[in-house]
Amino acid sequence: MTRAALSFRRSGAQFLLDYAAWALALFAALALRYEFDVTEIAWLSLLGVIVIAGVLQFVAGWVAHLYRRRFTYGTFEEVRALTVSFLGLAVVLGGAVAVFGNAVGLPRSTVFLAAPIALLLALGVRYLKRLYVERRQRPDTGATRTLIYGAGYLGAQLVRRLETDPYSPYQAVGLVDDAPQKRNAQIKGVRVQGQLDDLKSIVTATRAEVIVVAFAKADMDLLQRVQDAAMKADIQVKVMPPFAEILGGRARPSDIRDIQIEDLIGRRPVDMRADLVTEYISGKRVLVTGAGGSIGSELCRQIAAFEPGELIMLDRDETGLQTAQLAISGHGLLHTRDVVLADIRDPAALEQIFADRRPQVVFHAAALKHLPMLEQYPDEAWKTNVLGTLNVLRAAELAQVETFVNVSTDKAANPTSVLGHSKRVAEKLTAWMGERTARPYLSVRFGNVLGSRGSLIPIFQNLIQQEKPLTVTHPDATRFFMTIPEACQLVVQAGGIGESGEVLILDMGEPVRILDIAERMIDMSGKPLDIVFTGLREGEKLHEELVGDRETTHRPHHPKISHARVDSIPPERLDYQGWMGRMFTHPRDNTTAAIARGTLETR
Structure with a gap:
């Protein structure tokens, strides 16, 4: 029929x-x-x-x-x-x-x-x-018995999805909600069983094996509470996709997944203020350096949502460019003009590319970022983070780029490492070009991002898979953490509110103790692994900072973005030998920044 x-x-x-x-x-x-x-x-x-x-x-x-x-x-x-x-x-x-x-x-x-x-x-x-x-x-009797934490809109949607999908691996057997007015609520026959504090008894009564967090904005404090309660009740925790992804059609309410360490230490919902972005990106030619990296590729994905006239992805890593193109365009053929293979160390190539493509907005995310590696090879930091940034800035000036956003790091605040000093100089060079062009050439500074290649979490995950001890530098060491999408959302918005010569500092929340992350990841893995303390490495701080000692901040436009001024430095004052000599002859202990003064003052 x-x-x-x-x-x-x-x-x-x-x-x-x-x-x-x-x-x-x-x-x-x-x-x-x-x-x-x-x-x-x-x-x-x-x-x-x-x-x-x-x-x-x-x-x-x-x-x-x-x-x-x-x-x-x-x-x-x-x-x-x-x-x-x-x-x-x-x-x-x-x-x-x-x-x-x-x-x-x-x-x-x-x-x-x-x-x-x-x-x-x-x-x-x-x-x-x-x-x-x-x-x-309804799911068959073999489906996993599941509790849903949150009897609001998302919880109700999830119950309906699970109860009308015969192939669902999950079967809703109860709701958990802390609101007293929802104590007797019922959705499609699934009743509120109690509050999160009652989870252990609820699990016993319902024989549930999983609890799903169904909140539109589940921040890390809430998820930590749920994870702690679930560990006591011997039950798995899962989360739903962010509400924005559900509304945007990129995910469904039933697309639940395991809770991850990123959720527990860095999930800070960010409200995207499209008005700050649309005016300076929509319809414009936008170029992103380092587009094949973790930050660069996510910047490209978010910029593409604002319909630029042209998105140009530049990197020296062809595999990274292919991955970025696959995420943006749905193919990785590498035969279109949206991908550009070039090295920011090559000034002639950059000038030719900028003259040919005439970008109006530039996000400079290309950099070397691994602190201990650059301590061994400071020449590379100078060539890429300092001279490479200068090359991009000069090419941008020749092409009359309207807005230039330099992606920086918290290591540049009171720097004690080669990485921090090199990125501090990059901030000063950006400020110099802002003064020179009288255009918004600015830097955006933030801390560690979760999930980037070679960052803390993937290293811990790899060690756990191999059942090896987790290595932590110091029991009291802390770092700021934010997920890559959250950081990039703020970077894109910062470009619309920053002024020439400013450094914009993202609100990273409270610093997180690395030992706490290691302990949580071991608990989540269920493996009896040890933690080994290795000691702080050369140039490494016990506690990172976002604001330098001589910087004052204010927040005139966005609740999560602070503005500060950074001193400028013209290229003719760059002195590699002086920079190297002062950096390595001054004492650089691991708690207080030793500042190299003179030709290059890097604080």
Whole structure:
């Protein structure tokens, strides 16, 4: 049977059920009117009214789209359309019977008595069918018994999804919510069992194996509470996608996943202020250096959402460019002009690319970033982070770039390492070019991002997989953490509010102790692993800083972005030998920045 034939068959069956409801209702109305003495009924007249009711119901139902498959079966939209069609028929047919009924032996009240009976019958049939369909669609008995934390909109959506998906690996057996007013709430037969503090007893009563956090903005404090309670109750924790992804169609409420360490230490929901971004990116030619890296590729993805006139992804890593192109364009063919293979150490190549492509906005994310590696090879930091940044700035000036955003690091605040000093100089060079061009050339400074290549979390995950001890530099060492999407959202917004010569500092929240992360990851893995303290490395701080000693900040535009001024330095004052000599002859302990003063003052 074809799809059209099947649809017609279902619509016809639906109409016949409504027609039968009118027939039964009209007979019941007359039976009630004559106190069940059926010998008083004018059968021919009743039959005529039933036929007319059928014709009118088909017309009314067709006009209301009841029999054209517009509505999902048993929804409020269908109930509203059904009620309107039945009431319309009752008014038309009831009016006619009221005028001519006595002439054909029918009481004038017949149709008006029958209308509510017919409507109840039609609604009842739909309700029973919906119960039957939903019961058939429920997960089988082998599905994992699941609790849902949060009885709000997302929790209700998740319950409905799980209860109407026969292939779902999860079956909702209870809700958990801390709001007293939801103590007796019930969604599709799934009842609120209690509060999070009662989780252990709830798990015992429901035999649940999993709890899913269903909150639109589940911050790390909430997730830590749930994880701690779940560990005591010996139950797994899972989370839903962010609400923005569900609204944007990139995820469904049923796309639940395991909780990750990133959720527990860095999930800070960021409200994207599109007005700060649209004006300076939409329709513009935007170039991103380091586009194949963790930060650069995410910047490209977020910039693409604002429909730039052209997005140019530049990197020296062809594999990274392919991955970025795959995420943005849906292919990794590397044959289009949106990908550019070049090294920021090559000034001539950069100038040619900028002259040819004429970018209007530049995000400079290309950099060397591994602190201990650059301590061994400071020359590389100078070539890439200092001279490479200068090359990009000069190419941007020649191409008359309107907005330039230099991606910096918290290591540049009171620097004690080669990485920090090199990025501090990059900030000063950006400020110099801002003064020179009188355009918004600015830097954005933030701390560690979770999930980037070679960062803390992937290293710990790798060690856990190998069942090796986790290495921590110091039991009291702390760092600022933020997820890559959150950091990039703020970087993109910062470009719309920064001024020439400024460094914009992202709100990273409270610093997190690395030992706490290691302990949580070991607990989540369920493996009895040790933690080994290795000692702070050369140039490494015990506690990172976001704001330098001589910097003052304010927040005039965005609640999570601070503004500060950084001194500028012209290229002619760059002195590599002096920089190297002062950096390595001054004492650089691991808690206090030793500042190299003179030709290069890097604080």
